[in-house]
Amino acid sequence: GESVGLHLPTLSVQEGDNSIINCAYSNSASDYFIWYKQESGKGPQFIIDIRSNMDKRQGQRVTVLLNKTVKHLSLQIAATQPGDSAVYFCAEPTLYTLTFGKGTMLLVSP
């Protein structure tokens, strides 16, 4: 069925490195995606979103890239910090809900 999924369950990086978290989707009609960050014991927190009329969107230290041809999006975090350690989800809004993928855990070592 239609789904939003992630390639890697865990990503370990050194502090200061750039991190790239990937997400694949299957519905070619999907036109809006959101990245969420979830720290241990907390609810998901909005990071950045992107609509299908864009290929790239930048925030503070984060960039989301959308490749509609291969139905893939990525979240890039520049100069990763220990506070970035969390689980990252891509999510697709539908009429009533958000459909989340399984998540990627980002571990940042000092």
Next chain:
Amino acid sequence: DTGVSQNPRHKITKRGQNVTFRCDPISEHNRLYWYRQTLGQGPEFLTYFQNEAQLEKSRLLSDRFSAERPKGSFSTLEIQRTEQGDSAMYLCASSFREGEQFFGPGTRLTVL
């Protein structure tokens, strides 16, 4: 703090007991959502309210689950005759439009 709040944060109960969770959304948000999240998984949609009307329910929401939003503000989620499989984090979110949802800290339920 003007974010989404949930109470209690943690609940431990025995199998067969009933539990009720409360969610207070961001005040100007008319949309409210409940999700369930198990370890290592993303949140799974349970139900959606627009104001006081419950407009959508997931097939995950069995007959033992009931949610209300009587005045279009706070919401409650009740689980009757809890089972061990109900152990999870129950998340509430609110929004004023489709798309971005603002999540509360969740209620972690443990059924012994």
